Amino acid sequence: TQSTRPQRILGAVQQNATRGDPRSVVRAIDQYCRNQEWAMNVGDEKGCILDSVVSEVNPATVLELGTYCGYSTVRIASLLPPHAKLITLEFNPEFAVIARQVIAWAGLEDKIQLVEGASGDLIPKMKEQFGVETFDLVFLDHWKDRYLPDTKLMEECGLLRKGSVLLADNVICPGTPDYLEFVRSSPRYESQYFKSHLEYTKVEDGLEKSVFLG
Numbered sequence: 304t305q306s307t308r309p310q311r312i313l314g315a316v317q318q319n320a321t322r323g324d325p326r327s328v329v330r331a332i333d334q335y336c337r338n339q340e341w342a343m344n345v346g347d348e349k350g351c352i353l354d355s356v357v358s359e360v361n362p363a364t365v366l367e368l369g370t371y372c373g374y375s376t377v378r379i380a381s382l383l384p385p386h387a388k389l390i391t392l393e394f395n396p397e398f399a400v401i402a403r404q405v406i407a408w409a410g411l412e413d414k415i416q417l418v419e420g421a422s423g424d425l426i427p428k429m430k431e432q433f434g435v436e437t438f439d440l441v442f443l444d445h446w447k448d449r450y451l452p453d454t455k456l457m458e459e460c461g462l463l464r465k466g467s468v469l470l471a472d473n474v475i476c477p478g479t480p481d482y483l484e485f486v487r488s489s490p491r492y493e494s495q496y497f498k499s500h501l502e503y504t505k506v507e508d509g510l511e512k513s514v515f516l517g
């Protein structure tokens with residue numbers, strides 16, 4: 304029977320990465336997706352920008368919206384201080400099955416909690432069900448039309464504090480025009496665009512970093 308792209312990505316990790324070495328997992332996925340078949344990981348170029356923001360924020364609590372195969376999950380978690388926690392939400396069960404195995408291969412199960420479901424349903428449950436106060440960093444990489452409603456929902460649920468950082472992938476390609484307009488025009492956010500390229504291509508894309516001002 305035919306394998307799926309996420310299954311082939313997992314295979315590349317198991318063949319080329321060292322168990323317990325998160326950076327080798329990241330490298331194996333990038334090499335596979337650059338040389339064999341494209342996939343919607345944030346990738347190596349935007350990944351370096353992600354790394355610099357994670358290192359600057361040095362977050363104790365991270366929320367990732369959109370796990371896919373766990374590439375950015377592993378990339379972020381590999382930079383977190385001890386005892387820091389990352390919660391990642393994935394709607395697609397097939398992606399979740401693969402991501403759990405990629406996270407395990409990286410040896411990062413203790414830092415990462417993968418929750419299956421839709422952001423709109425899970426965000427209101429964050430405090431009671433997952434014992435979260437506020438998030439220091441949110442990485443948005445799920446359905447692009449959910450970035451804005453979920454940001455408003457996080458505000459309403461009191462999950463953002465003065466200084467919380469939102470980092471959004473794909474603000475140019477595929478694009479998140481309503482989200483971009485909102486965070487760039489709202490007095491409650493200080494936004495900055497990091498110009499880059501769509502993963503593994505020469506097409507323009509970028510990350511938008513937005514600090515919640517409270």
Ligand SMILES: O=C(NCc1cccc(CNc2ccc3[nH]ncc3c2)c1)c1cc(-c2ccc(F)cc2)cc(O)c1O
Nearest residue numbers: 343368369392393394395420421422444445446473476477
């Ligand atoms: O669309 C994208 N990613 C999101 C996505 C996509 C599919 C499925 C899911 C299912 N996961 C999911 C859904 C809803 C959810 N709610 N809460 C959690 C949660 C999780 C998520 C994307 C596309 C391109 C792209 C494609 C083609 C092209 F030509 C150029 C660019 C590049 C990217 O970097 C991208 O990130």
Ligand SMILES: [Mg+2]
Nearest residue numbers: 345444472473
């Ligand atoms: Mg993306």
